[in-house]
Structure formats: C-alpha cells, structure tokens
Amino acid sequence: MEQLLGGARITYLGHATFRLTTAGDEQIIIDPFITDNPQTPEELKEVGELDTILLTHGHFDHFGDTIPLAKQTGATVVANFETFAYLQSQGIENAMPLNKGGTAQVGGIKVTGTNAFHSSSIQTEDGSTIYGGEPMGFVVEFESGFKLYHAGDTCVFGDMALIGEIYNPDLALLPIGNNVVMSPFEAAHATRLLGVDHVVPIHYGTFPFVPGTPDEFKGHLSDLGVKSEVHVMSPGDRLAS
Ligand code: NI
Ligand code: MN
Numbered sequence: 001m002e003q004l005l006g007g008a009r010i011t012y013l014g015h016a017t018f019r020l021t022t023a024g025d026e027q028i029i030i031d032p033f034i035t036d037n038p039q040t041p042e043e044l045k046e047v048g049e050l051d052t053i054l055l056t057h058g059h060f061d062h063f064g065d066t067i068p069l070a071k072q073t074g075a076t077v078v079a080n081f082e083t084f085a086y087l088q089s090q091g092i093e094n095a096m097p098l099n100k101g102g103t104a105q106v107g108g109i110k111v112t113g114t115n116a117f118h119s120s121s122i123q124t125e126d127g128s129t130i131y132g133g134e135p136m137g138f139v140v141e142f143e144s145g146f147k148l149y150h151a152g153d154t155c156v157f158g159d160m161a162l163i164g165e166i167y168n169p170d171l172a173l174l175p176i177g178n179n180v181v182m183s184p185f186e187a188a189h190a191t192r193l194l195g196v197d198h199v200v201p202i203h204y205g206t207f208p209f210v211p212g213t214p215d216e217f218k219g220h221l222s223d224l225g226v227k228s229e230v231h232v233m234s235p236g237d238r239l240a241s
Helices: 066-073 081-089 160-167 184-194 214-224
Strands: 009-014 017-021 027-030 052-054 076-079 095-097 103-106 109-114 121-123 129-131 137-141 147-150 171-175 198-202 238-240
Touching: 027 137, 052 066, 066 081, 076 081, 076 103, 081 095, 109 160, 137 160, 147 160, 160 184, 171 184, 184 198, 184 214
Parallel strands: 027 052, 052 076, 076 095, 147 171, 171 198
Antiparallel strands: 009 017, 009 238, 017 027, 103 109, 109 137, 121 129, 137 147
C-alpha cells in the first residue's frame, strides 16, 4: 500500500474527513467536518494552508467548516452545481462546480464526480434547509497515478463495479456506519464490486446513528471471500510512503 502512494499522504481526521497531501505538497481536504467532529484529534484541527476542498454533499457532518476554511485559506471548493451556487451566494469566490461524470484537473490532482445514492441539503444559520443537489463520491488521481475512491454517503449500488472497471482505484474509503449510510454488510459487497486491493472503513462510531464496526465489516468480507486488505485507521492515523 505505502509504495503505491507515490509520495502522497492520507491522514484520517475522523468520520468521513480526510486530509490528502500530494507529492508536490498540495493540501486537500475531503469533507471538512473538523471543528465539531468529535473524532478529530485536537492537534489536527488547525488546518493551516489549504489548496482544495472536495465536498461530497451538504449534510453537516461533511459540509462542516467549508465556508470559514474557504474564506480563511482561499482553497478551491469542488462541489455539485447547487452547492457551488450556494457557496457563491455566501461570498466564496473560489468554488468549482463538478457533477457526476465530470473529471476536473484541480491543481495537481484529477477529480472525478461519481454516483452516490443518499440525500443532500444544507442547513443555514437561521435553521432553514436548502436543497443541496445530488450527493457524490469522488475518484481522486494523484500525480503518480495513485487513485483513491471516496464513496461519500451512499448505499451499495451495482455500478460500483463500473467505477472499479473504468477508474480502477487502488484504495476505497467506504462508509460502514449503517442506519444513515451503508451497513458493514453492504460495504463488504461494495468492496467486492469495486475490486479494490485496499479499503478503509469510515463514517462509523461518531454518533449513535452510525453503529457499524470494522469487525462486522471484516466478518462480512470474510464470508464473501473478498481478499482486499482492510486498513482500520484511527483518527489521526496516516497512510504515507
Ligand atoms: Ni449525509
Ligand atoms: Mn454523513
């Protein structure tokens, strides 16, 4: 796994939030739920320089610190069209719209929007809810050719096999929390459909409504005879070459 990364680093900030550092030292955060994320280690809450934010959907446990971070750092926020328009209305000038099927070069990485079956809305400060467009996952290709797939929040779906076939990710970051996202059982089937060699279970243990565990996930993988290597990351852990 480590050799595959080609100089990139992947740091787990807890829940569905990851910090990616490219070999060229670009800083990327997927779903910047940081300030109110009960899993994010205190010493990693200070983000510092940031080039890119990738946003899978508008729910609070993903959207999180997007607006203040974009304002502080000038990072480009990649989000679906509806969320892009909302960010623009909030004074974020560096937003980039990306919908499913599109691949955008964002600095040194290539980002593809993939399907995800879930919901999306954005809660505003006055408590009202804005339609967030459709949720997405992302395939991120680093300069070295290393590819990761962050599924976003989703159920399993048959076209995960298509994602595996046409993008061939090296590593999948898959929710296993159950109740509001895939169960460990579905995540094991997702791993099988994707055909990835490496998988990291995410989006569990944070709240009572995501009770799934890595042990359940491993049990289902074993039942299905799926040989992918499971990397259970604690918040703050990193994969690095
Ligand atoms: Ni969600
Ligand atoms: Mn979520």
